[in-house]
Amino acid sequence: TQYHKCLGIRSADIARTKLHLEGNAVLAALDRKLSYFMDIVKQNGIRAIPHAAHLVRMMNSSKIRMGLATSSRKEKMTMVMKETGLLSYFDVIVTGDEVLNGKPAPDIFLKAAERLGVAPPECLVFEDAVSGVRAAKNAGMQCIAITTTHSADVLQEADLIINSFEELENIALCYQPA
Incomplete structure (x- = not known):
């Protein structure tokens, strides 16, 4: 799947190649993604495998x-x-x-x-x-x-x-x- 092809790839590289974002738009997308992730972790916690x-x-x-x-x-x-x-x-x-x-x-x-x-x-x-x-x-x-x-x-x-x-x-x- 497309998802599996992106695993292990930097989010910035995905934003550029798959979403066709550039410059500040890449940084804004990365900041939004990180913010969502941090909210989820704060709400639910995270455990090591x-x-x-x-x-x-x-x-x-x-x-x-x-x-x-x-x-x-x-x-x-x-x-x-x-x-x-x-x-x-x-x-x-x-x-x-x-x-x-x-x-x-x-x-x-x-x-x-x-x-x-x-x-x-x-x-x-x-x-x-x-x-x-x-x-x-x-x-x-x-x-x-x-x-x-x-x-x-x-x-x-x-x-x-x-x-x-x-x-x-x-x-x-x-x-x-x-």
């Missing part, structure tokens, strides 16, 4: 350095990560508004690796979107795709495809960089 949160905590306790590279805007990401209690577990955070080119360009993952002080081939990316898998591979990184958003048949570029965050717990702790 259980096994994903456990995986992050487990990797942190195992002293595995982690970066979060998200197409989301910094304000949205900060709100979500604070609400879920996971913000402090990441050594580095890179958001879509910090890079020139969004996914599938490798910029966001390369910036995260640079900030971590790690060579791209030593990085392992967990992704649920086609554009993110492609960005990870374009960055020269290993990638595990999870089928929470897309089916396995469209995530084939990943090095490994799994069906749940629960499966990731054992894989992440056994990971040895290339």
Whole structure:
């Protein structure tokens, strides 16, 4: 579907390519979207995906350095990560508004690796979107795709495809960089 094709793509890029907005109209649309999102979160709260949160905590306790590279805007990401209690577990955070080119360009993952002080081939990316898998591979990184958003048949570029965050717990702790 059109919706699935947009997953993992920066909202600003979607506004430009799909809605044909430019300049201040893009910024206004992004601000409205963020405002709606924040209202929904304030009314309903937000929780971390259980096994994903456990995986992050487990990797942190195992002293595995982690970066979060998200197409989301910094304000949205900060709100979500604070609400879920996971913000402090990441050594580095890179958001879509910090890079020139969004996914599938490798910029966001390369910036995260640079900030971590790690060579791209030593990085392992967990992704649920086609554009993110492609960005990870374009960055020269290993990638595990999870089928929470897309089916396995469209995530084939990943090095490994799994069906749940629960499966990731054992894989992440056994990971040895290339």
